[in-house]
Amino acid sequence: MTDAVVEIKKLWTVFKNGDKEAVVHKDLDMTVERGEVLSLVGGSGTGKTVLLRQMLGLEKPTKGEITVLGRPAEELGKRGAATRVGMLFQHGALFSAFTVLENIAFPLRELKVLPPDLIREAAMVKLQMVGLKPEVADKMPSDLSGGMIKRVALARALIMDPPLLLLDEPTAGLDPESSDSFCLLLRALHRDMDLTVVMVTHDLDTLFELSTRIAVLADKKVIVNDAPKEVVAFPHPFIHEFFLGERGQRAMELLREYPFAV
Template sequence: MSHQPLDEAIVDIRGLSTVFTNGDKQAVIHKDLDLRIQAGEFLSLVGGSGTGKTVLLRQILGLEHPAQGEIMVLGKPAAELGKKGAASRVGMLFQQGALFSAFTVLENIAFPLRELKTLPSALIYEAAMVKLQMVGLAPEHAGKMPSDLSGGMVKRVSLARALIMDPPLLLLDEPTAGLDPDSSDSFCALLRSLHRDMALTVVMVTHDLDTLFELSTRIAVLAEQKVIVSGPPKDVIAFPHPFIRHFFLGERGQRAMELLREYPFTV
């Protein structure tokens, strides 16, 4: 698998501004936002409601375009990801899975390869089966419909589809949302092993502190329309800002902080 050297930026965002217009009203979501993501990182984006975390993911994927600024992904403008074949360089796991309800599990996983219209059906089937098992599902699940799956299984099928083309960059939008604690822990363990074994660069949006501390090599905090701080979890927690104090050090953060103290994070 050919991935970029560790000292090269997989994502390079400079001077980004995002403006939403509704009639004669404008809402500035991002202003002069800069963010550089290195190969091999597992970077988590956190921020309050309305800070544009998921919007930023969609801009990296090329689904939305900023009002100003530059987003380079794997050395090319993010806008080019919408062109034929370019999307294979980035995998995306949407919050609700976004599976096609009329397709079987295997058909969902294989869909991006079928859209290329360049590979024989037998090879597509084999590749989809490999990814099915890579995310911890058995071959007998291949013929099931999305309506027959648990929430955790939907996440795994969606992840398999995101990885079907072996992209070097994976984007995750609230990957553990809606999962019970055991399923969440299991899915985090899967993401951690895939990040390591596939040499992936991962960008994740999450509000779940357990997931955040379990997976992040770096955290970037969105506030005041930009990235106010980024760094290892312990450094970010120490940054003096009201949102960080509330998010990490409030009552909801105590259990995750205890876990961090018990198992210090190591890259």
């Protein structure tokens, strides 16, 4: 019996523009095991966010198979993914006309099975779980800092206690202190809620802080999917440029010191 939460087999993604075709993924295979934090990295145009959307059932691949928690991913898109998969979008994607608490509670309200008092209570629990004080509940998104927006969006993604969490550039746009704080929060939630996490990020500090495995998208497929130290040693031009260039040196020091990423 497999313990895979996500299985992707022979996936093709082809975008058409008139008579022209752009092949983004070609015979792509990838597995996400239960309880891990798997990070997707790759150059521009390699289809990292597209792959997240396909796992969520929001986009259908041209060919191939994606199974999420034992069911075809496309069923998530048809029936709603909130109870099985949480999604943190890159810029939060909060509803500007809703308060913080209304944003967090939105997936529960859409189900229309719980009374308002229970929905509010559940949303307040998630608000505090992501490190925000109760008085933030009635604020509008326009009143929040970038870090607070990320936390509210994370609370909304977790409101249904999904076993799988997808993160698209979770620390993008945050200052170093806020980024470090958000990574600590994600590590704690991953542990305490027994989450499986798939994350797209270009930030090397975030990558090495959180990842148990890294899947590298290049040449239209996953060229390596392994522990961080093994990925860094994999011979490929993109990996050498991304991990071993000047921008990667500080993060590599963290990798040497941080046993979680070994």
